[in-house]
Amino acid sequence: MSQKRIEIGTRSEIPMLGSRIVKSDEGDIAIFRTSQDTFFAVRDSCPHRQGPLSQGIVHGDRVTCPLHNWVIDLQSGEATGPDAGCTPTYQIEQEGERLYLTVASHTLQG
């Protein structure tokens, strides 16, 4: 399956320690910005009961799901601690101010 790299906006549009959503055909993708100014992209759906991770509290490279407090590692998409489960991650790159998200290209037909 081929991949496509799309510009989604600029860094400053996402609050530090916060998240914004990219709407796509395969569902919402949450873009996170940490206090160290690293960016992560994961499917906006908690492995537990599909809670919207974008709404959680970001700390370190992790986010706490707003529904039942699972803590998800943003790098790997894995739940941490006693919980087990994983949410898909996506590649995100910065070029200057701009942010680029890589998704499978079928996402774009629709």
Next chain:
Amino acid sequence: MKEQLVVIGNGMAGMRSVEELLKVSADQYEITVIGDEPHPNYNRIMLSPLLAGEKVFDEIIINSPEWYVENDIQLLSGTAATSIHRGRREVSLADGRTISYDRLLMATGSHPFILPVPGNDLQGVVGFRTLEDVETMVEAAKSQTHAVVIGGGLLGLEAANGLHKQGMSVTVVHIGSVMMNQQLDEAASMLLKRKLEEDGLHFLLEAETEAILGSERVEGVRFKDGLEIPADLVVMAVGIRPSIQLAEASGLYCNRGIVVSDTMQTYDPKIYAVGECVEHRGTTYGLVAPLFEQAKVVANHLASFGFGIYNGSVTSTKLKVTGVDLFSAGTFHEQEHDDVLLLQDANRGVYKKIVLSNNRIKGAVLYGDTLDGARYFQMMRDQTDISESRDTLLFGQANLGDSGHGALQVMNLPDSAEVCGCNGVCKGDITKAINKNSLFTLDEVRSHTKASASCGSCTALVQQILASTVGEGYAETPAKKPLCGCTTYSHSEIRRAIVDNRLKSHQALYQFLEWAQTDGCHTCRPAINYYLLCAWPGEYDDPQSRYINERAHGNIQKDGSYSVVPRMWGGMTTPDELRAIADVADKFEVPEIKVTGGQRIDLFGVAKENLPALWSDLNQAGFVSGHAYGKAMRTVKTCVGSQWCRFGTQNSTALGIKLEELTWGSWMPHKFKLAVSACPRNCAEATIKDFGVVCVESGYELHIGGNGGIKVRVTDLLTKVSREEEVLEYCAAFTQFYREDAHYLERTAPWVERIGLQQIKNVVKDESTRKRYAERFYHSQQSAQIDPWMERSQQGVAEHEFTPIATING
């Protein structure tokens, strides 16, 4: 190359064994699971609530397809194992494949016994075992009327209850005169029958089925005595039979089930078996608790540790029919030298029977009040000598001062008492997990311990343990407990550091107190945010450190949508306001509207993107945010008062509105609720509020520290005043003292108990201190009383919160 482990049966026992194995030895085997059901492993127990429409399938999946992938397990679902060649160590599948094994685990479960009567193969005759069975029943309920459930045991009654909930008219047919005769004696069974009849089920006892009638589809049932009744659906719930055909055909020694040793090994040392398909020391089991114990043992041996021994299990049962409280364990039919303790209160619908032999509990049946079930079960398993407590044993230990929650009783349970039978979790495991990981919710306890995560019938008990453990924690060691894992400092120390050292941001505090994590965590960030904004009103507030509800100014719902509760001052409203709410509901297609327990209206299911526009319309009609989502002042409940009520002594609604105008918008350590009742009949329930006013002829009684909710606490009387202005000033001062002194997430009730009523009286009753506290509250309110909905819908505040950054479809 790794050894090959093949599991036949993708069900509860098989998968629990695999989970246990992965826990102790993750990389030892290449694992293949063969399951003939075309689904991932689901919680079979929950088929009953699924049928009753209380759950959906997604909620009862135990191991999702991803789980198998993540753990490198090959799942072959939707295909049956058809034969085992033990010599070649191969399993053949229905789809033609063969798979070789080094170790084989049989977990084929059991299947419903179908009565050998004519017509048993007609369309519309089902068992109650699989998801497909439930789907067939739900489908039938859509177009058909009459259901007949054959078998008045646990499964039969749960099926009947579910079908009744699906709208069918249900008759339960039972061959004996006592329903659930495996678990209940006659008296308890009668009580149960009476209750279920009141709910609308029909019963036909002592009826022996002779034939199922119909040509293609079932049309009726005929009994030995000639009676015929109509039926569009027949559920056979007359028992289960271990699924042993495959094992038998391969030459494994079987009796009723596949015979296993204490290490769960069959007569072929390469082959193990667990679950309902096995027979151990002459017993087969039909409940999950024993299977989970077996799973631990088999994992131990598969991992080559070689010391696990299964000694058989003692089981207890609960019936999963909402509204029926029933518990049974052990032998409840007394024999000659046994003693029986009996309590029967037909009016209250309570029945308790304990069978004793040599002052030890042999069995128990409880109906209507099962709080003590776990305790009796524990005593039974420990063979506790009860001669000391015999007099009071039956009356249980539920403690009234605790609004019937029985926290005291829970505290008296020893740590070794088993609470969750399904998962073998003891009280000690739960309290340890709560304390170690600072757990606050049932879900957290479930995910850490698995307690109440299977059949759920111990949920109430787990909640009590949670309530009593967290409550204890507040009361006993408040000052010494570190706020969270990021620090060694306690709430009080942190609050003091902020004020003394003029720390004005999270970062400043983290540096000053040498925080372990750069950004803190989800526990400390909201707490510190509150402490900072309380200490420096108008100067600091970090939205990213607030829980989502307070950031989005609505309550997040389980589907990710939000709820909207506009403020209704003192519970009063007007036709215009109601019309405006109705218009908003129409315009934004709000799926559900509810009158809340706080005397206002809740609009449910609003998409986040729509919130600002909806708020804007509400603002136009004069509404502001009701803060139903915040650790904040929530509502002021009022009764009608002297305006209308013949007993009213004061104008409670007007006073309620003034109090709400004074306190709205204020952020608090926890939620904060007020109420005003216009006479001691107290229709506004002021004596379970954080700040409650009870009006009397001569003035106003001020009550504080009340709490409904998890642990009910009645208020303490603070003082009595004669004028409204005093009420307002006392309220402001009390509120500010709480805001400045309490720990985050400590409501007024535990706070009052921690610091003592006297200290509060000292602050609030002394005029000059009172005025200073009130002054600080008024000051803080100046920056707090800006409607967050208005800022977001009309002034562009936090726009990014409500809009996607991009949309990338074609």
